[in-house]
Amino acid sequence: MxxxxxxxxxLLDALTREEKLRLVxxxxxxxxxxxxxxxxxxxxxxxEFRLVDGPLGVRAEGKRATxxxxxxxxxxxxxxxxxxxxxxxxxxxxxxxxxxxxxxPGTNLIRVPHCGRNFEYYSEDPVLASxxxxxxxxxxxxxxxxxxxxxxxxxxxxxxxxxxxSEVDERTLxxxxxxxxxxxxxxxxxxxxxxxxxxxxxxxSDHERLVGDVLKGEWGFDGYVVxxxxxTESTVGAATAGLDLxxxxxxxxxxxxxxxxxxxxxxxxxLEGEAAEIMGGxxxxxxxxxxxxxLAAAIDAGEVPADRLDDMVRRLLxxxxxxxxxxxxxxxxxxxxxxxxxxxxxxxxxxxxxxxxIAARGTxxxxxxxxxxxxxxxxxxxxxxxxxxxxxxxxxxxxxTPFRSTSPVAGLRARAAGEVAVARGVDSVPDxxxxxxxxxxxxxxxxxxxxxxxxxxxxxxxxxxxxDAAVEAARDAAAAVVFVRDRTTEAKDRDSxxxxxxxxxxxxxxxxxxxxxxxxxxxxxxxxxxxREDVDAILEAWYPGQADGAAIAEVLYGxxxxxxxxxxxxxxxxxxxASNERRYPGVDGRAHYEEGVFVGYRHFDRDDVEAEPxxxxxxxxxxxxxxxxxxxxxxxxxxxxxxxxxxxxxGREVVQAYLRPPYSSPVDRPVRELAGFExxxxxxxxxxxxxxxxxxxxxxxxxAEAGWTIDPGTYTVExxxxxxxxxETVSLEVDSENEV
Ligand code: BGC
Numbered sequence: 001m002x003x004x005x006x007x008x009x010x011l012l013d014a015l016t017r018e019e020k021l022r023l024v025x026x027x028x029x030x031x032x033x034x035x036x037x038x039x040x041x042x043x044x045x046x047x048e049f050r051l052v053d054g055p056l057g058v059r060a061e062g063k064r065a066t067x068x069x070x071x072x073x074x075x076x077x078x079x080x081x082x083x084x085x086x087x088x089x090x091x092x093x094x095x096x097x098x099x100x101x102x103x104x105p106g107t108n109l110i111r112v113p114h115c116g117r118n119f120e121y122y123s124e125d126p127v128l129a130s131x132x133x134x135x136x137x138x139x140x141x142x143x144x145x146x147x148x149x150x151x152x153x154x155x156x157x158x159x160x161x162x163x164x165x166s167e168v169d170e171r172t173l174x175x176x177x178x179x180x181x182x183x184x185x186x187x188x189x190x191x192x193x194x195x196x197x198x199x200x201x202x203x204x205s206d207h208e209r210l211v212g213d214v215l216k217g218e219w220g221f222d223g224y225v226v227x228x229x230x231x232t233e234s235t236v237g238a239a240t241a242g243l244d245l246x247x248x249x250x251x252x253x254x255x256x257x258x259x260x261x262x263x264x265x266x267x268x269x270x271l272e273g274e275a276a277e278i279m280g281g282x283x284x285x286x287x288x289x290x291x292x293x294x295l296a297a298a299i300d301a302g303e304v305p306a307d308r309l310d311d312m313v314r315r316l317l318x319x320x321x322x323x324x325x326x327x328x329x330x331x332x333x334x335x336x337x338x339x340x341x342x343x344x345x346x347x348x349x350x351x352x353x354x355x356x357x358i359a360a361r362g363t364x365x366x367x368x369x370x371x372x373x374x375x376x377x378x379x380x381x382x383x384x385x386x387x388x389x390x391x392x393x394x395x396x397x398x399x400x401t402p403f404r405s406t407s408p409v410a411g412l413r414a415r416a417a418g419e420v421a422v423a424r425g426v427d428s429v430p431d432x433x434x435x436x437x438x439x440x441x442x443x444x445x446x447x448x449x450x451x452x453x454x455x456x457x458x459x460x461x462x463x464x465x466x467x468d469a470a471v472e473a474a475r476d477a478a479a480a481v482v483f484v485r486d487r488t489t490e491a492k493d494r495d496s497x498x499x500x501x502x503x504x505x506x507x508x509x510x511x512x513x514x515x516x517x518x519x520x521x522x523x524x525x526x527x528x529x530x531x532r533e534d535v536d537a538i539l540e541a542w543y544p545g546q547a548d549g550a551a552i553a554e555v556l557y558g559x560x561x562x563x564x565x566x567x568x569x570x571x572x573x574x575x576x577x578a579s580n581e582r583r584y585p586g587v588d589g590r591a592h593y594e595e596g597v598f599v600g601y602r603h604f605d606r607d608d609v610e611a612e613p614x615x616x617x618x619x620x621x622x623x624x625x626x627x628x629x630x631x632x633x634x635x636x637x638x639x640x641x642x643x644x645x646x647x648x649x650x651g652r653e654v655v656q657a658y659l660r661p662p663y664s665s666p667v668d669r670p671v672r673e674l675a676g677f678e679x680x681x682x683x684x685x686x687x688x689x690x691x692x693x694x695x696x697x698x699x700x701x702x703x704a705e706a707g708w709t710i711d712p713g714t715y716t717v718e719x720x721x722x723x724x725x726x727x728e729t730v731s732l733e734v735d736s737e738n739e740v
Pocket of ligand 1: 035053103150228229397
């Protein structure tokens with residue numbers, strides 16, 4: 001028996017039933033910083049336990065932390081190693097803020113381009129999402145903090161998220177939506193959060209088949225399953241299905257949560273417009289406290305097996321021990337290195353640098369008609385409604401408050417050697433947040449944010465915005481750099497893929513006047529760019545976080561090659577597969593995933609789909625001149641290809657390997673599926689041969705009867721710069737003996 005199980009067994013023997021029940025149901029954090037809290041059991045050395053939001057940084061109430069780029073930007077870097085570094089940095093910050101578990105990463109696949117949380121997720125593709133997830137999970141655990149992968153599963157829209165049932169067949173679940181969660185389990189994630197939605201009629205907290213059978217049984221997950229906040233459906237159903245921890249465990253509006261507050265949970269019908277829409281995406285905050293006493297009663301009534309409670313506590317304590325928070329009888333701490341919570345670090349130079357590196361690495365150069373990189377001495381006009389503030393993220397539980405941030409104006413002023421004029425053009429696009437509807441958040445007992453953040457935002461243009469003034473500034477400069485953005489929050493989807501307000505008019509007007517127009521888009525996912533043929537360059541910078549202006553200046557001036565590639569297809573609204581009401585947002589409470597596995601590029605590649613992507617999955621230019629040659633097969637899981645950079649500058653390439661299945665497959669399979677990738681930096685004139693490892697599950701397909709199945713035959717491996725830009729192909733002979 002190892003030390004962990006000895007310590008946990010000892011505690012399971014020593015804890016009373018009351019104490020065990022208190023360990024599976026959240027309480028309010030007396031310090032007011034944590035998103036979720038358990039008081040621990042002092043007499044036995046079980047410490048307090050704090051869970052805190054991510055995934056864009058640590059959101060401890062009343063505290064600042066590094067605001068990292070949005071998850072979709074991390075995925076755009078096609079760099080699981082960066083996700084790992086970011087996970088580790090967030091975990092160090094969590095420790096510095098006295099937190100034990102991070103409610104990150106979020107890894108729902110991007111099915112619907114409108115989803116209000118796409119910025120918190122990684123990709124439409126399961127291999128990219130899985131590898132990025134595995135990196136983030138490993139990084140968080142590297143620093144002895146528990147990672148919580150969320151939201152399990154098929155939580156792909158915010159509209160009606162707490163009621164909707166995702167109607168999805170087994171093959172689609174297995175080939176797409178479950179895969180990043182399985183990758184998290186394979187990366188030894190400590191916790192899984194269940195989603196608010198139902199799957200095929202059953203609420204995810206109560207989903208015995210997906211939680212009990214698949215996650216814990218088939219995949220052997222041995223950590224704990226936590227509910228989403230106020231997302232526990234029932235006592236018996238959840239306990240039987242395999243939920244281990246109810247959060248937050250106490251209803252809002254009671255003495256327990258906030259004795260001072262006379263605030264009441266808003267009745268949806270009091271609200272209008274956006275607030276009403278957000279309300280529709282909120283859980284019922286008065287419904288909590290389903291574990292604890294009700295669980296005791298259910299055990300007494302024989303409705304929940306008695307040893308289920310021990311199993312819940314064992315799983316939780318096992319993770320606490322893993323991160324070094326438990327002491328054994330001799331006072332020795334557990335297996336992690338985390339015996340002392342005093343370490344960790346916050347807002348250190350290396351975290352700031354990492355936030356900047358990821359923002360630049362995730363930036364995608366969608367178009368470039370030789371306008372970029374900007375010349376050193378070029379006079380520029382920085383234009384856009386929000387150029388004086390960094391784009392930190394969307395609204396909701398991932399909102400991180402940084403110590404410092406760099407606006408586009410400040411970043412460009414600091415970098416430019418030429419003149420920098422500034423014009424806002426149109427009214428600023430206001431942020432949108434579910435916390436506008438939930439005023440109690442941020443008013444807890446936590447220390448309030450007294451200090452002012454350092455906002456590098458020099459050169460504020462205080463005049464009333466006008467398109468004419470912007471056009472004039474653009475005309476006087478050699479290049480106009482226009483920043484545009486969308487508006488998103490958890491609990492509400494975007495109504496449209498168009499940019500809000502008059503931003504499209506602004507870009508069109510500037511493009512008509514300027515010699516060169518460069519547009520920087522800050523968006524949560526796909527947006528429509530109706531002026532795209534009239535401008536000279538477009539960068540998709542997502543939500544870059546606190547380093548915004550600094551990172552974008554590096555890319556604009558070519559100090560760094562734009563390292564990002566699209567983790568999601570950009571296409572006209574209406575061309576995506578979930579574009580009818582039945583599929584999204586659903587009818588009668590059901591969203592029918594009738595497109596099956598044909599999501600994202602898998603849809604646009606189909607013969608019968610006429611719509612073309614505006615920018616395909618995997619797309620993004622480099623400033624260098626990269627070419628591919630000499631692809632070959634190394635073995636049945638590895639291919640080799642040579643990349644050359646003929647430019648006199650360094651550049652970053654994301655080499656993508658897609659698999660095309662044999663024609664003889666008995667079922668309709670996607671034309672191609674991403675099976676591997678690697679992001680590499682090549683020096684000027686450098687030639688390098690890379691070996692890419694292919695994901696074994698990309699070879700397979702899921703058969704409802706037989707499980708994962710390999711169709712034997714000749715597969716084609718495409719070495720490509722995007723799903724639509726194949727540079728080399730090789731054949732791979734596969735027999736059915738291969739294991740998935
Ligand atoms: C979100 C979770 C989050 C939790 C706690 C919920 O609204 O869906 O992602 O971790 O709140 O803030």
